[in-house]
Amino acid sequence: MxxxxxxxxxxxxxxxxxxxxxxxxxxxxxxxxxxxxxxxxAGELAAVGRHQYSDMYTKFILQGIAMHHELADEIMDTSGIDYLFSDITQVRPALNRSDVTDLQYQVQWQESLGLSANWVEPSELKSRYGWLSHKALGAVETVEKQLESxxxxxxxxxxxxxxxxxxxxxxxxxxxxxxxxxxxxxxxxxxxxxxxxxxxxxxxxxxxxxxxxxxxxxMKPLRGQIVHAALPSGFGLPSYSIFHDSNYMLPKASGALLLGTTDEAVGFNPFPTKEAERDILASVVDMIPPLEAASVIRTTACLRPSTxxxxxxxxxxxxxxxxxxxxxxxxxxxxxxxxxxxxxxxxxxxxxxxxxxxxxxxxxxxxxx
Ligand SMILES: Cc1cc2nc3c(=O)[nH]c(=O)nc-3n(C[C@H](O)[C@H](O)[C@H](O)COP(=O)(O)OP(=O)(O)OC[C@H]3O[C@@H](n4cnc5c(N)ncnc54)[C@H](O)[C@@H]3O)c2cc1C
The missing domain is CATH 3.50.50.60 (FAD/NAD(P)-binding domain)
Structure with a gap:
């Protein structure tokens, strides 16, 4: 074999x-x-995000996540490697009117699949998710799993x-x-x-x-880049992630802070670029203003197998x-x-x-x- x-x-x-x-x-x-x-x-395990897949594929993804729950202890015990399988609250903000319609529809759809998802009104956002831009018109919150890839x-x-x-x-x-x-x-x-x-x-x-x-x-390679960032002392990592389209902030259980990402059809070119780093930072800072204080540790790139x-x-x-x-x-x-x-x-x-x-x-x- x-x-x-x-x-x-x-x-x-x-x-x-x-x-x-x-x-x-x-x-x-x-x-x-x-x-x-x-x-x-990035190591995020979520069935719903920027892509809303078909019900059948979403159920397959949910089955895949359920296996992570069932087998994490067994794999970590057998291997002796702790890959920090843990919970993370995911916030998906609506940044315009059409996001509001799409995301509120997604909440209903997630509930129809037996998933728990809450719509958070703009008035509650500041106290719960203070890092999010005041421009947000509401957000969906869910609890997802993540690990270190x-x-x-x-x-x-x-x-x-x-x-x-x-x-x-x-x-x-x-x-x-x-x-x-x-x-x-x-x-x-x-x-x-x-x-x-x-x-x-x-x-x-x-x-x-x-x-x-x-x-x-x-199948084509689709390059994705991630900015590994650090915050000045005294900032502390938020306890939640924020995802909007291809942009996200994902605090890791290891203490790392990941900012993503890109979807680039550039053939088998696995190298990070300064341009992508700038674009990612500009987009996430617009959505999450405190990230203005973040500094870049490094930017990584790799190729997704994409059909x-x-x-x-x-x-x-x-x-x-x-x-x-x-x-x-x-x-x-x-x-x-x-x-x-x-x-x-x-x-x-x-x-x-x-x-x-x-x-x-x-x-x-x-x-x-
Ligand atoms: C920026 C980014 C973020 C991502 N975040 C997430 C996430 O949060 N959650 C999630 O579920 N997925 C995520 N993904 C997707 C996920 O990383 C990929 O779908 C997955 O890693 C693909 O795994 P693979 O084993 O098929 O391929 P690969 O990881 O590419 O492994 C293929 C291996 O084959 C080897 N190889 C290639 N050709 C040969 C050959 N001819 N002979 C011998 N060896 C060969 C390579 O060296 C490589 O080690 C992300 C992807 C990117 C790019």
Missing amino acids: VIVGGGVIGCSIAYFLAAHHGIQAVILERDGIGSGASGNA YPFCLAMLRAAEKLGVTVKSGDAAKIVQLPGQIVEVELESGETIQTTNLVIANGPWAVALGASLGFTIP PDDLPIIGQIPDSDGIYLATGHGHKGITLALITGKAIGDLVARRNCDIDISMFKLSRFGTMQ
Whole structure:
């Protein structure tokens, strides 16, 4: 069993294969574990935010968050890594009239899904969320979960390693399906590895491996940048996050303060830019004036694997023998890591899974050749 990609998706699949099915995979990683988006994500786990997904996908995300609740202690105990899984109040302000309509509709929609969400009137905002601009015309408040992404990714790996999973350093260049359910992975170094089951879980770079097998994965890298900021002494971190469109302030349980973000279609360019840093700061300061006092520690950038319909691609590659895809998680890869790991683990080991992943088939794009 070989898994290409040591991001949060690959590590989670390895964990579930070992923990639930006694299958010890080899994770093939060309750089470092969590070196892509997985180790640099904000680490917020929320079903509702700037994107309002379909009811079906939202229920899948909620199932994924429920698995984080169920398994956090087990993963942290097994791995010995505390990834600071904790509560955070999320505030989504209305900054204009059309936001008010949209957000009040979202409150009703969230309630219809059994989620708790409160509309806060402008008169109450100052006393509850004093950092928010006085321009806000109301806000939705919810309680969400968050974690530290890099420690989470390492915890998944360490827990898997304790069950026999290993990591091999190598850059997969090509995949070839051989007769008799043999899959061959050819590395850039020229070395080849043969296996009976292979999962392609290497984030946005999965496109090239798909092409080597003769099919198209319609996925693009979407760069996201985060400003890591610090406040002067005496300021203290607020106990809540604020999200509006792509802009947010997210105080972390570690004491870090994250300001986000961008959605940039700039190909495989993973470098942060001064321009994005300036734009992020200008937008968040407009919405949260006390952030004017914040200073920049550093700005990071990484690439989300992004599909045209914003849904991941999870499942077996049609007409293949033992080749699976788990990628395209876009803005939700940390949130969906556990549910994806379990689904692929069951699929590989039992050839079916109890989790409904039918909406995530690659064939929905009609790009199989
Ligand atoms: C700024 C930002 C903030 C985010 N915040 C959140 C958040 O708050 N909550 C949330 O749920 N999601 C968030 N995300 C999304 C989340 O980070 C991604 O969806 C997720 O990390 C994707 O994981 P992955 O394992 O598929 O890919 P990656 O993390 O990209 O991992 C792929 C791995 O494969 C390796 N690799 C690539 N090609 C090869 C090859 N040929 N051979 C061997 N190894 C290879 C890479 O080195 C990499 O380590 C955020 C993303 C960004 C950019």
